[in-house]
Amino acid sequence: MPELQNETEQQIIEAATDVFLEKGKSGARMQEIADRAGINKALLHYYFRSKILLYQRVFASQAKILFSGMLEAMVVGQDLRSGLYGFVDRYMDIVAGNPRLISFIMWEIREGGEEMSRILKEKFQEMGFQSVPLLEVLRTGKTTSGNPIPNPEQFFLSLMGMCIYPFIARPLLTRVVPELRPEDPDFLTARKQHIMAFIDTYLDR
C-alpha cells in the first residue's frame, strides 16, 4: 500500500471518510465524495480504482486509529489495578473522542467483522500477544488475596461493555433520557469512576 503523497489523494480520503462514516458503504455516493473533496468524480477511480477499494482504504485507516489507541491504552508492565484503571481512562477518552468511528466500527461488525479481526490479530502479534491483550492480562492476573481472577472472560466483556455502550446507544439515550449525555466531561468522569469501582469489587476479594 503506497504512502499518501499528494494533496488530491488526501482530499479524497478525507471526504470519503466523512461520507462513508455518515452514510455507510452502500449509502455513500461517489459523486458526493467527489463534491466534498472538490474534485471531478473520475479522479476517485484514477486514484483508488473503485468504490470498494476506496472504502477499504478508509476503513483500514480508521480501524487502525481506533485499535492502535485501544491497544496502547493497555499499558503492560504495570500492576494490574493501575493497568486496568489506565485502560479504562484512556479507552474511554478514545471512544468519547471518536463517536462516528465507533458507529462505523459497529457497522463493520455487523457485516461480519472479518477484516477487522484480521487487523486486530495483526496488531496483537506486533505487540507479542496471542489474543486480546486485556484478556491475557486478566487471565494471568491475581486478586488482592492472591487468587486468580474468577471468570476473566466475563469480566473482560463487562469492562468492554461498560466502556463502550453509552457511546453506541448515545443517539437513543439522549432522546429518551435527556440527562444522560455521554459527551459531557462530567459524565465521562462519573463513568470512569463507576467502572473503576467495579474493578475494585472484582480485585478486592
Place this chain on the structure above:
Amino acid sequence: MPELQNETEQQIIEAATDVFLEKGKSGARMQEIADRAGINKALLHYYFRSKILLYQRVFASQAKILFSGMLEAMVVGQDLRSGLYGFVDRYMDIVAGNPRLISFIMWEIREGGEEMSRILKEKFQEMGFQSVPLLEVLRTGKTTSGNPIPNPEQFFLSLMGMCIYPFIARPLLTRVVPELRPEDPDFLTARKQHIMAFIDTYLDR
C-alpha cells in the same frame, strides 16, 4: 395502520424483514425482496407504496418485538433484587434469541434514533412511566442498608451494556477470542450469573 390481512402482504413483510436485516436500508434491493417473497416487484409498491414506507413498516414491527419484550422483562411490583435478576434473565434471553434484530437496532441508532425513541416513549406511556422503567426503578430503589442506590444512571448503563455488548460485538469476538460464544447456552448462564453478582455488589452496601 391497517392490520395484516392477506398472504401476499405477509410474504412481503417476511421477505423484507430478512433483506433489510441483512443488508440495511440502503443496501437492500426491492427486486431481491420480491424474489424472496416469490412475487412480482410491482406488488411491493402496490401494497406499500415505496421502499422507505416498507422499511418503516418492517422497522416498526421489529422494534416493537424487541421493546415489548424488553419492557415486559422489567416486572414491576417485585422486590428490587428479584426484579433486577428477572430483568437480566429475560432481557438476555430476548437479546440472545434475536441477534439480527440487535444489529438492526444498532443500525437505526446510528441513523439518529429518532423513530426508535418515539416508539419507546410511546411504550413507556402505555405502561405509565415517564422515562425508562428500569431507570425509574433504580432511582426509587434502596440498597440493603436502606440508602438510595448511588448513581442510578451509571448503574443503569452498566446493566444495559453488560447485557447487550457480547451480542453487539459477537461477530468480532468469536473471531478474535474463539472460546467466547455468546450464542452458547453455557455462556448465557455464566453471563447472567456474572451480571447478577454485579447487581449484588451494588445492592449489598
Place this chain on the structure above:
DNA sequence: ATTCGGTTTAACTGTTTGGTTAAACTTTTT
C-alpha cells in the same frame, strides 16, 4: 353470464449510479 373491484403481471420509465474514455492540461524529464 356479466360487471365490478381487487390482485397480479410483464413491460416499461426516468433517474441515478459506479465506472470509462479520450482529450486537455500540468509537471517532470530529457
Place this chain on the structure above:
DNA sequence: AAAAAGTTTAACCAAACAGTTAAACCGAAT
C-alpha cells in the same frame, strides 16, 4: 524546447434502481 509522464476534466456509458403503467387475471357480487 520538446517529449514524456502524470493529473484532471467533461462527456459518456451500461447497468441498476425504485417506481409506473396498463392489461390480464381472479373471485365476488349482481
